[in-house]
Amino acid sequence: MHYTGQVYRPPVEAYTPMLEITIGCSHNKCAFCTMYRQTPFRVSPLKDVENDLRELKGYYGPDIKRLYLLNGDPFVLSTEKLLEIADLVHKYFPKVETLSCYASINEIRNRSVDELKTLRAAGYNDLYFGLETAYDPALAIMNKGFTTAEEYENLKKIQDAGMTYRALLMPGVAGRGNGEINALETAKLLNTYKPNMVLIFTTSIAPGSDLAKIRDEGGFVEATEREILEEIKLLLKALDMDDDCFFFGSHPFDLVPVSGYFRDKEQIIQQLDDGMKKLHPKILDGVYKRGAI
Numbered sequence: 001m002h003y004t005g006q007v008y009r010p011p012v013e014a015y016t017p018m019l020e021i022t023i024g025c026s027h028n029k030c031a032f033c034t035m036y037r038q039t040p041f042r043v044s045p046l047k048d049v050e051n052d053l054r055e056l057k058g059y060y061g062p063d064i065k066r067l068y069l070l071n072g073d074p075f076v077l078s079t080e081k082l083l084e085i086a087d088l089v090h091k092y093f094p095k096v097e098t099l100s101c102y103a104s105i106n107e108i109r110n111r112s113v114d115e116l117k118t119l120r121a122a123g124y125n126d127l128y129f130g131l132e133t134a135y136d137p138a139l140a141i142m143n144k145g146f147t148t149a150e151e152y153e154n155l156k157k158i159q160d161a162g163m164t165y166r167a168l169l170m171p172g173v174a175g176r177g178n179g180e181i182n183a184l185e186t187a188k189l190l191n192t193y194k195p196n197m198v199l200i201f202t203t204s205i206a207p208g209s210d211l212a213k214i215r216d217e218g219g220f221v222e223a224t225e226r227e228i229l230e231e232i233k234l235l236l237k238a239l240d241m242d243d244d245c246f247f248f249g250s251h252p253f254d255l256v257p258v259s260g261y262f263r264d265k266e267q268i269i270q271q272l273d274d275g276m277k278k279l280h281p282k283i284l285d286g287v288y289k290r291g292a293i
């Protein structure tokens with residue numbers, strides 16, 4: 001199999017077969033992210049993709065229903081190329097229904113709803129959008145390359161195309177004192193265009209990242225653990241998700257790990273409260289060192 005350089009996938013896809021179609025991330029500029037800094041972006045040659053499909057078939061058999069496509073933002077490929085890959089996948093795995101991958105708002109901007117519908121029909125679905133927040137000042141500092149207005153505009157296209165999506169969020173991303181507005185603005189976006197899963201990864205300042213430099217120069221102050229946990233609780237309270245929408249809050253960066261379906265939202269909030277009570281005030285009022293993703 002071709003798994004080149006750093007390979008990342010959402011934790012909830014741990015058991016999904018992975019197929020590399022791109023290497024690195026085409027954006028590679030988010031201030032907090034050092035994931036692919038050592039891996040220049042390139043597109044996997046189709047012959048490598050086909051060899052990997054053959055190998056996957058030998059391992060899993062022909063009946064798998066879901067594939068996870070690597071790496072940081074494979075949806076950057078042209079619609080034509082994505083359709084070519086979907087055809088190749090179906091040649092080896094005719095029962096595949098879902099081709100999931102990371103995607104960016106930047107990659108929806110230039111696509112029409114009709115193009116997205118074609119991609120949906122080819123299997124592309126359950127796209128993971130690293131939205132992080134719907135609070136504009138935080139999006140700008142993090143250098144995501146899109147605005148809140150563009151999040152609304154492009155998630156509407158995803159919805160109109162009949163695609164499902166999963167929202168990746170970063171509590172603490174708006175910095176100290178901004179947890180409340182971050183939670184409320186982000187909940188407003190997700191309540192408008194509902195994902196089928198919400199995943200949180202508490203903000204971490206990786207050594208050597210652009211965000212570390214911004215912090216050192218005084219442009220970003222990390223929220224305390226207490227503020228971040230209060231932000232997560234407020235986000236949960238403000239979110240009006242379907243009962244079967246899953247909340248994943250158990251990344252190693254999440255100080256009080258909690259996950260569950262939104263139908264059990266009150267229990268999840270209670271678990272957060274209970275977890276906070278077990279933490280020493282010095283930890284809650286400090287900033288926990290998390291390292292790099």
Ligand code: SF4
Binds near residue numbers: 030104
């Ligand atoms: S967060 Fe995602 S889009 Fe941003 S640089 Fe990292 S891999 Fe690329």
